[in-house]
Amino acid sequence: MRDAENRSKDSGQFISLWELFGQIGQAETAIVYEAAGYLVSAPEADLTGINDIRSRDASGVILPxxxxxxxxxxSQLRLFADQGTLFDADGTPNDDAQPLFERIGFYVEDIYPFLLRHDVAVVRPDEMDSDSRRFPDGRHVPGWIRAYDGKAWISHYRATTILIAGTSDAGVQSPAYDDVFWKWKAAVTDGVERTEIAATTISGKQMLLHTDIRSWCARHGYAWPLEAPAAELVAVAADETSAGGARASEPGITPRPLQQQAFQEQEILRVLAELGHDPLSLRKSPAGQPGVKAEVRKTLNWQGSTTFDKAWERLRRNKEIADAR
Incomplete structure (x- = not known):
């Protein structure tokens, strides 16, 4: 009944990308450009999502x-997610991101289910009265967590964020949040390695058995606010997964976006490999001719005057690239 009421309420509602950044950032503990990374990773993994993009003009008319x-x-979303800004034609950062992303968006009834299918959490402003469930300390259990009720498998990443949400560290922001995240991720990994939590791979991501997560939390005294599915449903899901790998009905799982600098470094290494260069033995170019670095720079064609150089130097400093001897 509540799902039907929500669909009726959502019908015809428009939400801008800028509003979505805020809602995703609140759920994923991310600043605005990082939230854009979560958002853009979903349509990048499933291009059907871009079919629902709409624009809203100054008079309020919404058009595809x-x-x-x-x-x-x-492309602009990815640029903003990677570099935290958009750029003029001459490569100068500008303030056009918010005005642009306030004009573009989705119908709520299209985007919220799409993001859920791709494991992107959203804090909806209208969710507070929709469920009375609480954490042990009395805090409301948000809708982005309740959306995983009854699911047989939950991604390792999502299980970690749900566990954090039930602790006093729930409101911690980056960079302190990163330390909290890796601590809880290590605890969950330990549960998997000790075979307390069954794991499998679905759509290339490690997925954990929900019933085991719940039991593991109960043994260790961790708050877990979700209901696991019935045992017989879990058995069916496990059989389908082991028989055919990822089930046809299983949604694609979107990985946690890389931090901005890590993504830049990974892109440089990717292009080096595509161009046939050994990153640990980069050839020197003849005098007067562009070298490997220039070749990679041209291929990536990043905006901004220093972004590429800084990423290249980080790779050198970390000994991930080196000149041939």
Whole structure:
């Protein structure tokens, strides 16, 4: 009944990308450009999501975008997620991101289910009265967590964030949040390695058996606010997974976006490999000719005057790239 009421309430509602960044950031403990990374990772993994993109003009009229505009927007979203800004034609950072992303968005009834299918959490402003469930300390259990009720498998990452949400560290922001996240991730990993929590791989991501997570939490005294599915449903899910790998009905799982610098470094290493260069033995170019670094820079064509150079130097400092001897 509540799902039907929510669908009726959502019908026709428009939400801008900028509003979504805030709602995702609240759930994922991310600042605005990191939240954009979560958002853009979903349509990048499943391009059908860009079909639902709409624009809203100054008079409030909501219209679909043509395919070229959708793909351009996807590129701008990725740029903003990676570098925290958009750029003028001459490579100068500008303040156009918020005005642009306030004009573009989705119908609520399209985007919220799509993000859930791709494991992107959203704190909805209208969710507070929809469920009376509470953590042991009395705090409301948000809707982005309740969305995982009854699911047979939950991603390792999502299980970790749900566990954090039930602790006093729930409101901690980055960079302190990163330490909290890795601590809880290590605890969950230990549970998997001790075979207390069954794990499998679905859509390339490690997924954990919900009933085992709940039992593990009960043994260790950790708060787990979700209901696990019935045992017989779990058995069916396990059989289907082991027989055919990822089930056809299983949603794609979107990984936690890389931090901005880590993504930049990974992109440089990726391009080096694609161009056939050994990153630990980079050849020197003949005098007067562009070298490997220039070749990679041209291929990536990043905006901003120093972004590439800084990422390249970090890789050198970490001994992930080196010149041939």
């Amino acid at each position: 975008l043509d395919m070229g505009a959708r793909l351009q927007l996807l």
